[in-house]
Amino acid sequence: MVTLKHLAEQLNVSVSTVSKALHDSQEISADTIKRTKELAKILNYQPNKVALSLKNNKTKTLGVIVPNILNHFFAKVLLGIEKEATKKGYDIIICNSNESFDKELQSIDVLGNGSVDGFIMSIAEETQIRDENNHINKILKQNLPVVLFDRVSDKIQCDKVIIDDFEASYKATQHLLSEGRKHIVLLSNIEELSVGKLRVNGYLKAISEAKSYTNKPQVIYINNNEIETQVNQLFQQYNDIDGVLSIDNTSGVVALHKALKNGYKIPEDLSIIGFSDENILPFTDPKLSTVSQHALDIGSTSVTMLINRIENGNQNQHLTKHINTTLELRGTTK
Amino acid sequence: MVTLKHLAEQLNVSVSTVSKALHDSQEISADTIKRTKELAKILNYQPNKVALSLKNNKTKTLGVIVPNILNHFFAKVLLGIEKEATKKGYDIIICNSNESFDKELQSIDVLGNGSVDGFIMSIAEETQIRDENNHINKILKQNLPVVLFDRVSDKIQCDKVIIDDFEASYKATQHLLSEGRKHIVLLSNIEELSVGKLRVNGYLKAISEAKSYTNKPQVIYINNNEIETQVNQLFQQYNDIDGVLSIDNTSGVVALHKALKNGYKIPEDLSIIGFSDENILPFTDPKLSTVSQHALDIGSTSVTMLINRIENGNQNQHLTKHINTTLELRGTTK
């Protein structure tokens, strides 16, 4: 690793002269600047990031904590974060909380030692269930800014990036209603999550507003390990289901497969809308209609907000940005 | 951020005394140690990681560069890396090369400035096509260790973690042959990758060794954007295909869907084996039989090798570790 000291020795000048020369200081002669830069280039000098971090008390690194890196939604947000951070000259350190409160806490502690300038995170399921928030409020008090995305909490005062989950499923349900569907079931395996609750409420609102809809709303919470059997049972128990709103990542595809197996014609007999990402499209036929959550935007917006907070301080009010969703109608809706 | 200086002032001792006390130095009196630790606890003192990094010239951070974070295989390796690194007290900085040589190069440069103690990476497609390796050999020369996984290069001398791709597809093909299949097609959308070539060779070897197999081997390279149409065409062009080996992540599932659409009974008429991950299983029916690549092991092994190299230096020969694959027979094979 080439340092300023190396350059200074080679050039027979002091370290501070080299430093200034590399920064085009007006104190330094044109000739010295030229010689210095040439040598720096030859030796491939790169300022040591750790030394800069210590000096500036800024690491130019963002800590990112996601609940599950294997979930395609989070992977995609991560991609958006990585792109935007790189563009703005920041590194990201990624931690996977694995939906565990302890792991989340540990990650915050580890990265809180001056490793990062701020955090972007989405709250672990366990943390949401236990309604914990001290660990996050603690780092906020230390003046380390935090941006929460997707899974947020009212008890934490910070910048947030969310999609309007209520609106998204309200609109999706309205679409199913507009097709004349009479028995629309909501499928969820994320009962405990803030976003899950909001999406259920959107569905309930749309149903309750539909005058000509006579069935009761039907919300089915399915167990992650038994998605397939539970969904299959559903189609065997009822034979008049003509609409499915799946508010998690996977149950929509399962519903599609099981419905086909049970002899439904799609979308003639039954419409399905999922919250899945388009990555599953190669795996469905007909193509699943989905609520697109624009995960890349969520990621890049989170980065922009966090860096803004880091670089411009804490004077402003905390903001909550809403990322638009769009209803992508494909082969499983009329 | 609480520093040693803060503690020292409060305790009316010097900074070095505090430092030693916190490390249980025998030079320090039991009483001082006790008082120091108590105060440290109360003030929640955490050693500043950046200062330690500068002092020790070690960051306890690993740089990880993957070609595509959205690919479930890499996401899973990442998970394995994250778990093992965390266990061993290391952070990871993740970069997504997005299969681009320039991005890969840039990531290496950015992290090469003392940000990380070593790299774990899988080579971008573009880098493999262009057969570039100077950028990686350069960091090796700087004594920054590198572990390559999955997509490796003979022209880079470093530790490597790979699955035996040749063996894996050789065995998978043998299984299809043992079922008595007479027209086995290989599907690939990763023609350019090292692993793709090895997998094709394994298939070719198995076919060539099968005396009773009379058809020619048939390797079909499909374009990523046109997987579905190309696979569909395949089943329409031939009606005697009775075995498919899909050596990439997605084409196996597509083959399954298209075969079903074209009236094949599976696995009676046709067996399919993919290299997909089990995450796609909820999306297939019958369940796809796969070659399991044990991505978590790949990740954790890479971390172990890299940290070993970092902490124990460069004296030993470079190693290539082979991670076992297993053939997971499910519903698409007899």
Added chain:
DNA sequence: CTGAAAGCGCTAACAT
């Protein structure tokens, strides 16, 4: 125009 010195937070050799 250039250099010396201090300091970011920490550790460790070297006093006392």
Added chain:
DNA sequence: ATGTTAGCGCTTTCAG
């Protein structure tokens, strides 16, 4: 048993 000093690599004031 405790303190002083130097140094990791860098920037920045202050002196020359």
